[in-house]
Each structure stands twice: as structure tokens, then as C-alpha cells.
Amino acid sequence: MDMLRRTMLKGVGAGGMLTAALAAGLLKPGHVYAADEWNKAAFDAKDVGAALKGLGAGNAAESKDIVLKAPDIAENGAVVPVEVVSNIPNSVSISILSQKNPLPLATSFDFANGALPEVQVRVRLASTTMVQAVVKTADGKFYTAQKEVKVTVGGCGG
Amino acid sequence: MADPMKIRAKLSGDVAEIKVMMSHPMENGMRKDSAGATVPHHFIQNITVEVGGKMVVQGQTGTSVSRNPVFGFKVKGAKAGDKVVIKWRDNKGESRSDETTVA
Numbered sequence: 001m002d003m004l005r006r007t008m009l010k011g012v013g014a015g016g017m018l019t020a021a022l023a024a025g026l027l028k029p030g031h032v033y034a035a036d037e038w039n040k041a042a043f044d045a046k047d048v049g050a051a052l053k054g055l056g057a058g059n060a061a062e063s064k065d066i067v068l069k070a071p072d073i074a075e076n077g078a079v080v081p082v083e084v085v086s087n088i089p090n091s092v093s094i095s096i097l098s099q100k101n102p103l104p105l106a107t108s109f110d111f112a113n114g115a116l117p118e119v120q121v122r123v124r125l126a127s128t129t130m131v132q133a134v135v136k137t138a139d140g141k142f143y144t145a146q147k148e149v150k151v152t153v154g155g156c157g158g
Numbered sequence: 159m160a161d162p163m164k165i166r167a168k169l170s171g172d173v174a175e176i177k178v179m180m181s182h183p184m185e186n187g188m189r190k191d192s193a194g195a196t197v198p199h200h201f202i203q204n205i206t207v208e209v210g211g212k213m214v215v216q217g218q219t220g221t222s223v224s225r226n227p228v229f230g231f232k233v234k235g236a237k238a239g240d241k242v243v244i245k246w247r248d249n250k251g252e253s254r255s256d257e258t259t260v261a
Contacts, residue, residue: 038203043220079224098222102188106222115214116173120230124186124222155224
């Protein structure tokens with residue numbers, strides 16, 4: 001956990017983005033992820049914009065160095081396998097969103113101590129949607145990639 | 159108490175491939191039961207993965223994750239015999255910790 005904290009602090013300092021981030025209300029001073037913490041603002045967000053803002057990723061840049069694997073067509077929206085691999089150097093975190101879900105943000109993972117910046121997860125998709133991956137690097141920058149998944153039967157109601 | 163997780167940690171070179179399946183309903187608070195009543199939120203919020211005593215992955219999850227969640231991670235520098243400890247905690251404060259060793 002200390003490693004994560006250090007990375008975070010270093011990232012904020014080195015990036016010189018602190019003032020900008022603070023001004024945009026993206027970073028709370030002294031905010032550090034802890035094991036028992038849950039980013040309510042991001043996970044309770046009802047649209048992608050608010051979820052990205054909750055993550056601090058409002059200005060994420062498109063990147064081809066994020067590999068986002070998901071099926072083109074998902075027959076069952078309740079269980080859709082998604083894999084994200086970041087080839088961006090110093091990636092420290094990956095988040096996955098499904099843009100049309102009532103609550104778009106599915107997961108957010110922080111990596112440290114040798115964990116490679118890649119994750120496999122099964123998500124619910126309410127309807128045909130863009131699945132979006134957001135990668136954060138150690139210097140506090142955000143990158144994103146997306147892929148459309150056509151959903152035959154949605155996975156949220158029932 | 160929720161059922162144990164199924165965890166597999168397989169070494170490939172110096173990278174441990176960890177797969178975990180958690181037994182959890184991941185209720186998203188939108189589903190209705192047979193009587194038409196809304197089933198309340200009940201979902202995993204936090205996940206941690208430790209390998210060889212070091213925290214490698216900390217995750218937060220929301221209701222857009224499928225029920226009985228499956229996650230896959232890769233950890234470089236792991237050795238055979240390293241202990242893998244995975245924990246989750248949900249929005250009702252229930253939690254579970256399971257472990258295996260890298261093989």
C-alpha cells in the first residue's frame with residue numbers, strides 16, 4: 001500500500017498537473033486509495049462523463065497502446081468477458097466502463113509490486129454499448145480505448 | 159458465510175497467472191424477485207490480491223460486474239510456492255479471504 005501511495009504522490013508531483021487537477025476538482029488533496037475505500041462518486045455515477053470525472057479521468061486521451069478484448073456480439077449481456085492489457089509504460093491502474101449501463105463503471109484496479117497492467121473480468125452489459133477501458137499512468141495521466149459490443153439479451157433486468 | 163473462492167495461480171516463466179472466481183450474487187438493486195419486490199443492492203466493493211506477502215492488486219468493483227465474478231491477473235517476479243491471498247468485501251460488510259500457492 002505504501003508503494004501505491006508513493007507512486008501516487010510522485011505522479012502528482014512530477015506531472016505538474018496538480019494545480020490543474022485540483023482546479024478541475026478531480027483530485028482531492030491527500031486522497032489515497034486504501035484497501036477498504038470505495039470511490040462512491042465514480043461507481044454511483046449514472047453516465048460515463050460523471051464516472052470518468054469521478055475517476056479523475058475526464059480528459060483521458062485515446063490510446064492505441066491499450067488492448068481491449070471483448071466479443072463483437074454477446075448473446076448474454078449478463079456475462080461478457082472483457083480483457084484489458086495496457087502497453088503504456090508505467091501504467092498503474094485500469095478501469096472498465098460500459099457506457100450504456102445504468103451505472104457505467106464496472107471495475108477499477110490498481111497494480112503494484114510486479115502486477116502487470118492487465119486484467120480479465122466478466123461484466124454485465126444492459127444493451128449494445130461501447131465498452132471503455134481507462135488506464136492511469138504513474139505520472140497521473142489518463143488514457144482510454146473503447147470497443148463496441150452488440151448485446152442480444154441485456155444483463156441488468158430480469 | 160459465502161462459499162470459498164476458487165483460485166488458481168500458475169507460473170509461466172516468472173509470471174504468475176492468477177484466476178479467481180468468487181461466489182457472490184452481485185445484486186445490482188434493479189432486479190425484481192418473483193413477488194415483484196426489488197432485490198436490494200448486494201455486491202462486492204473491494205478486492206485485494208497479495209502474492210508472497212506483497213499487495214499486488216487492489217480493486218474496486220461496482221454492480222456492472224457479473225454475478226459470481228471472475229478475475230484474471232498476472233504478476234511478474236512471482237516464484238513457485240509463493241502464497242496468494244485474495245480477499246473481498248461487499249457493501250453489507252461481509253467479507254471472505256482465501257488463499258493458494260503459486261504452482
